[in-house]
Amino acid sequence: MSIFQLHVNGRLHTVDIDGNMPLLWALRDILGLKGTKFGCGVAQCGACTVHLDGRAVRSCSVDVGVACLSKITTIEGLSPDGSHPCQKAWVELGVPQCGFCQPGQIMSAAALLTATNGANPTDEQIDNAMRGNICRCGTYPRIREAIHKAAGGAKS
């Protein structure tokens, strides 16, 4: 066990845990941030996606000892009130079905829009940014539409 400082959603948390613990479990079990989901544990499904310094990463596959070097943003910290353009577009288009994967989807999509500086991504850019996020309900068509909408653009 070691002491780590985790900078999550603008707050500093001091935790005494195994440095090899994946960030996912530290967020969920230690910090009680349940919005980040466990779907596969091997960076295959993207349900656990969070931002490290603004980049989308799979928190199941990043150790706390590494994550503590970056600013961590989870779905709870993406916006104070659900007003991120992706969140708004997701609501307007009724993207979620069961909703379980959507925090991860939204974190990936938000990172994509940061990478394009808010410009409307092409469908290929969406494919590349979002192919690591599985949705078993099959909301992909609406995810694509919502990303375009969040970027303020029509479908490219």
Place this chain on the structure above:
Amino acid sequence: MSKVTRRKFLRDAGIGAGALVWGCYIGPKGLFAREHLPEIIHTGVPLGKNNYFVAIVPIEGTIVITTHRAEMGQGIRSSLAAVLADELEADWSRVRLRQANADSDKYAIEFPYEVKEELPFPYNMVHRSKPPQYLIPVEGSQFTDSSRSMTAYFKPMRLFGAGVRAAFEQAAARVFNVDPSQCHASQHKVHAGGQSIDYGDPRLLFHAGKLPPAKYEDIEAALKDPKDWVFITAAKKPMPFADVSDMVTGKPIYGADQDLPGMLTAMIERCPVANGRITSFDPAPALAVPGVRKVMRVLPANVPPGGVGQRFLPHDGIAVIAENTWAALQGRRALRPTIVCDYPDDLARENAKYDSQVFRQTLKDSTAAKGMLVRKTKADLSDADFADSANVVEAEYYVPHLAQAPMEPPVAIALYRNETMEAWAPTQNPELAQQDIGRVLYGLTWDHDLDEEEIQQIRKTVTLHMPLLGGGFGRKSKPDYILEAAFLAKQNPGVPIRVQWTREDDIKFSYYNAASSQYLKAAVDGKKTTALLQRSAFTSFFGTLFPESRAKERAALFNGGIYPYGSAIERAQGLEDMPFDVPKLLIENCPAKNYIRVGWMRSVANIYHAFASGSFADELAEKKGADPKDHLLDLIGNGRIIPLPEEAVPEFNNNGLPVKIINLPVAGGKILPMVPGYPPDTRHLLAVVKKVAEVSDWNNKVKQYKGTRRGLGIAAHRSFLSYVATVIDVSLSEANELTINDVYTVVDCGLAVNPDRVKAQMEGAVVYGLSLALLGEITVKNGAVEQNNFDDYPVLRIHQTPRNISVTIMEVDKETPPTGIGEVGVPTVAPALANAIVAAGGPRIREIPFYKKVVVL
């Protein structure tokens, strides 16, 4: 104000037994304390049992609607509540949803319905237009399965809403001292002349509580005219989607998200073989992992390990119980090498030899011989019909085991204390889970039939909370993972135990969709198909669920066939009701045994039956040189209610609707024996085929694509009382790399109560169907599933999803009741895709997954 107890309030309000009671709760913080609105007492609309579905907070006027089904992505929580709110004329911004616990006493509505012996001619023209007169489906539980929620509860929710609204109108008449006919409710108020009174007004509630119980007929008469609907069919306002804002901010509680003080997390290492036992293990390495508290067996000695014939019992397993998930995972890794499994009986030994590739041949061999009769035309089919081999088409289709892989792996929490059990369990089957937890609580084994007293005792002492499900797809109809939590909780009194499955657990310990082999053979005469033989072999789920000692239960479910033949439910999913109108038809079911746990996955037996019939129709068109769409219409014929009773199907399991045969007078003074309700009617199937041809621009595109590496495929199927036709447009590169350009799908699901969610379900079903068709395969070697996670059990991702999935909902009369939607979009996808690949110059694919025959990037 002084503290008021609920009992006192009720007494003061003059509300007694038999009266219409507007249940309300007076909490310790007073009358307005909305945060203290627990189990709501609500008798009211006298529909068989009491109304626990709607309550109102006095003065504040918040309407609390109880949602009793499992929410796993269908949007049913909002849809059913909105139906009720619509009839109630509630202001949605003043509606709050409350998720029910498992409770059959409250939520299994015994609903009055009537099946008339003889229906007026022409019954076949009106059978779906006015069924409430003679048929309302009964769904006696919260079991959220078979795409039945809206079919079963649309009418009850309407009645609850209308009943309360009518009572408010009558109560307002007393408040205003006017005739009830002058009172009209709208938007959370009752208006009379220039006056109005809010639903929360205590005067209104007082008088409502004094009303005599309403009669069913009066409530039915109070139902809104469809032209006055607001949310239903999104007539005036979009259907609300109550959970969506929470879902995009990470707030909702799914199975793994419930936090309880002192909770420990368990990970379980299981015997990979069905019915196998763990004979020894060493807890020491796991206990050496920091944070690991205990290592223990899950099952008590008197409970057999799960597997074939053991219902929903979990595989034998050893739990590592730890302070957090990471510690449990590490402890489990340390435990794994110490586990020794053994196969103590013939069943387990046989299972330990199971090889799904070898079994594929066994299934195929099964269809080579005559099977159990499923359906036949009056005209007998014989070998002579296939004598002219130049005009015979035959084909075999194979679908492997498939795993549902819901996005949240199974997880459940149980807490045993003070001789009671409390569980937080994302389940599609709350009452069964509750009963099975009760068996754990009282040490009752599964070979014991619970009597009514035991069931009542269990209902009193087992509380089951229903969080949101992170997907279900049939996996979470089986409570094995909940039982694991219960078994462990029983051994750890006072400590909440959360059993967390990994994705590997989910893939390796599913209740898999049946592996199936289908053999079809047809005789062709010019453009006509004169004879058709279909033999279906599949591993029936009831073979998994009941051991041979439960012969009676099996027989009841098999309806004529006994395991290793298929059950009535599976036969009714695209086999008995195979839609093609051929002069000589013979359908048989061939036996197949289970060696792993078999359950069901979204659309179940329809997957392999539709794949076979939909592909074979296309093969016949190819043989005849006909356009596949025109040929499909020809093959379905003129349109008819499939005369099942006349064709050796005495009882058709019509998705749980009454199957009693009625004698229907038809033209010419004849009597046609018929299954009432929503019989398989190929006129609806023809209509969706025609519609999908229109929206996909079939005729033009077929011409346009001719001779190119682009093509269209079509398939149509009825399931869960709904009709679907799908066209898929694909391109193939010279290297056979597949691109799916467009999917057009058309559904007739009766009244589309929530059109946006209907659309969402159909979009999702296309993705689910493409997943299983292109990529789906579970293989078993030495009794153990070979796949592990999404790397070797891949599912469709966004870059593989067609850019255009077009959904068309057939317009129906507003009186048409809703039929299934959750599963119905899946079955047509695989055959339409296979047919499209052929049209694009690719190979004929007769087995799932397709990636073995074309390149899926």
